Amino acid sequence: NAGVMQNPRHLVRRRGQEARLRCSPMKGHSHVYWYRQLPEEGLKFMVYLQKENIIDESGMPKERFSAEFPKEGPSILRIQQVVRGDSAAYFCASSPRQDEKLFFGSGTQLSVL
Amino acid sequence: LAKTTQPISMDSYEGQEVNITCSHNNIATNDYITWYQQFPSQGPRFIIQGYKTKVTNEVASLFIPADRKSSTLSLPRVSLSDTAVYYCLVGGNTDKLIFGTGTRLQVFP
Numbered sequence: 001n002a003g004v005m006q007n008p009r010h011l012v013r014r015r016g017q018e019a020r021l022r023c024s025p026m027k028g029h030s031h032v033y034w035y036r037q038l039p040e041e042g043l044k045f046m047v048y049l050q051k052e053n054i055i056d057e058s059g060m061p062k063e064r065f066s067a068e069f070p071k072e073g074p075s076i077l078r079i080q081q082v083v084r085g086d087s088a089a090y091f092c093a094s095s096p097r098q099d100e101k102l103f104f105g106s107g108t109q110l111s112v113l
Numbered sequence: 114l115a116k117t118t119q120p121i122s123m124d125s126y127e128g129q130e131v132n133i134t135c136s137h138n139n140i141a142t143n144d145y146i147t148w149y150q151q152f153p154s155q156g157p158r159f160i161i162q163g164y165k166t167k168v169t170n171e172v173a174s175l176f177i178p179a180d181r182k183s184s185t186l187s188l189p190r191v192s193l194s195d196t197a198v199y200y201c202l203v204g205g206n207t208d209k210l211i212f213g214t215g216t217r218l219q220v221f222p
């Protein structure tokens with residue numbers, strides 16, 4: 001059973017471009033969470049999704065950021081018109097149920113030039 | 114959501130026991146206490162979870178007093194590979210687990 005897969009591992013974008021981060025949860029997991037981490041800081045919750053539904057997006061900026069978890073395929077975190085402040089590590093986690101522990105991927109390091 | 118407070122950093126030597134205490138004065142009745150470990154450039158990894166008293170697994174022990182306002186993660190006989198950041202989290206569900214800045218543990222030879 002493969003773990004949570006995130007790609008790309010590293011993503012470089014210029015200001016104004018779009019960034020798409022992908023997350024394939026563990027097999028059998030229908031709950032997906034996205035976190036952002038700046039250097040030397042803890043993880044900041046962004047959004048929680050369950051197949052085709054956004055359950056909690058209170059940690060995600062209302063502008064330029066969006067997330068989806070379609071019935072088929074990976075979860076996507078999309079950042080439009082990236083700015084330098086978006087540079088961070090973005091981690092995805094999945095769980096089989098809401099009260100189960102989280103399994104994290106290795107993250108995507110986004111660098112905005 | 115209960116806020117947690119834990120030391121910013123700790124140092125230890127190989128073979129010693131390390132105890133990291135986390136304060137969570139506003140813990141709710143249905144909240145669990147969970148600890149994660151994070152190595153550089155990796156996602157956090159679940160270590161242990163408990164509700165009350167003591168929980169032990171192959172990696173660590175978790176001690177929770179009766180009032181549940183704090184908890185202590187105990188790592189027996191640490192090695193260099195235990196150098197990492199350790200996060201204490203409190204919550205009833207995983208819908209919005211809050212990761213603080215964690216405790217940066219440095220193990221020396």
